[in-house]
């Protein structure tokens with residue numbers, strides 16, 4: 001398959017397989033399964049991949065699977081393509097033939113679409129490999145439990161990307177017309193963590209605060225000083241904000257209580273700031289508490305970091321879309337305040353997540369993801385397969401030197417993100433939470449509190 005044949009090969013493949021992929025998506029849509037219960041979904045994917053001669057392996061927890069295409073037995077996969085396969089625990093309120101048959105579960109984030117696109121991409125690449133036209137190995141990752149979130153951590157724990165050099169994913173975007181591809185270098189989603197500060201002291205009479213520790217006053221200082229301090233210690237461009245949502249202390253107007261608590265969220269658009277926030281908060285909490293003689297305990301629950309798209313990978317996506325759809329398909333994607341656990345992969349290896357337009361041009365009805373009525377223009381499946389397949393071929397070429405299938409990919413000039421990545425050495429580290437000493441616990445991922453809607 002020569003480079004010039006790629007579009008023709010995709011045309012021929014999708015003419016034969018396009019209807020099957022739409023049927024596959026509708027079947028998943030009618031049978032949605034929430035995080036870690038995607039057993040039927042996993043079986044359906046595995047059966048179809050096996051029918052194409054692939055040998056998928058199910059992840060240790062029993063849902064989600066990985067399959068390699070091309071290369072020799074000993075080759076490390078150069079490139080991974082990831083789709084999330086789980087549904088949301090909400091009711092499907094659409095009136096369509098493929099409406100959810102599982103009460104209280106719905107593919108309202110488009111993961112059924114992502115799954116069908118990755119399946120189609122896998123079938124296309126398997127055909128290319130059989131014809132000797134795949135110059136490397138591609139890994140398909142069908143990841144469970146993105147919405148929980150945390151399925152990405154299971155893939156990492158299973159060694160799913162231990163030898164992978166670059167990874168790609170897409171996400172449905174109902175604000176983009178079908179046929180459009182949104183890319184962005186640098187952060188494309190945000191982080192959302194949960195913070196809890198507990199103060200304790202001896203308690204006492206409000207007549208004599210100097211003989212005890214004035215806990216409510218100290219709690220008030222924590223409430224005002226932490227957001228203020230962060231705004232002066234973290235780069236204002238990071239979009240980091242700490243906002244309190246709950247405060248509680250005391251039971252009588254004339255008694256200083258012996259404990260109090262305040263809870264809130266830290267949202268953040270920047271990876272550096274996200275990494276720095278827990279330690280800074282710990283320092284500030286300790287400083288305020290010691291000034292007023294109370295004992296602090298900080299609990300910082302991690303959710304996902306921001307998805308930070310690496311520049312060269314993002315350029316590969318854009319080059320691939322340009323090849324198979326034309327330059328007019330490309331738009332600049334804005335950064336979203338939603339979260340996506342694809343970020344965990346990008347803490348370890350370079351890659352890029354791009355947006356796939358799913359809106360029917362000129363449509364009156366506006367959809368958003370995570371809405372019970374969410375649906376897509378199914379022509380996006382065809383578009384997604386084209387861009388994913390071309391991206392994989394472009395990236396393999398990038399890893400393996402010249403290839404007749406490889407489009408020209410010019411690495412952009414060094415960007416701020418690149419510089420920061422180099423300083424951080426962010427590839428190779430996986431910051432999946434943990435516990436720090438001295439009264440602060442750091443946990444994650446945060447379950448459920450921050451809906452993952454990139």
Ligand SMILES: [Zn+2]
Nearest residue numbers: 109452453454
């Ligand atoms: Zn999603």
Ligand SMILES: [Zn+2]
Nearest residue numbers: 109452453454
């Ligand atoms: Zn979602």
